[in-house]
Amino acid sequence: MAYDPNNIFAKILRGEIPAKTVHEDEWALAFHDINPQAPVHVLVIPKRPYVSLDDFTSHASDEEITGFWRAVGEVARRLGLAESGYRILANHGANAHQEVPHFHVHIFGGRPLGPMLVRPRG
Ligand code: AMP
Numbered sequence: 001m002a003y004d005p006n007n008i009f010a011k012i013l014r015g016e017i018p019a020k021t022v023h024e025d026e027w028a029l030a031f032h033d034i035n036p037q038a039p040v041h042v043l044v045i046p047k048r049p050y051v052s053l054d055d056f057t058s059h060a061s062d063e064e065i066t067g068f069w070r071a072v073g074e075v076a077r078r079l080g081l082a083e084s085g086y087r088i089l090a091n092h093g094a095n096a097h098q099e100v101p102h103f104h105v106h107i108f109g110g111r112p113l114g115p116m117l118v119r120p121r122g
Pocket of ligand 1: 034097101
């Protein structure tokens with residue numbers, strides 16, 4: 001899948017639409033999710049254009065991958081979640097219901113998060 005430069009996170013990176021930023025460095029931008037699923041719900045995205053984790057791990061440099069994942073840990077610490085605990089999640093593709101085609105890691109925290117996956121009904 002080709003990267004769509006008009007996806008919503010590309011627009012946030014270009015400053016075309018606002019975001020509630022919690023961290024920015026050379027490799028990553030972190031901002032609050034617009035529709036939070038937990039008391040703390042922050043998204044961390046790489047600065048460069050990757051569709052998903054699959055694209056990122058296939059094509060990003062080692063330096064970029066290291067910088068990105070260090071930023072994820074740093075953001076969680078800065079949000080005060082390292083002690084109480086948190087969950088990270090990244091959706092790739094249709095079965096995972098990925099909505100925005102720019103790689104992002106969700107950080108959830110601020111309360112006990114329950115079982116890992118919602119079980120299908122029936
Ligand atoms: P995913 O299903 O993993 O692609 O998740 C996309 C996430 O992006 C959802 O949790 C949305 O609530 C969130 N989202 C969509 N638009 C925005 C926006 N403009 N600012 C912040 N978060 C957004």
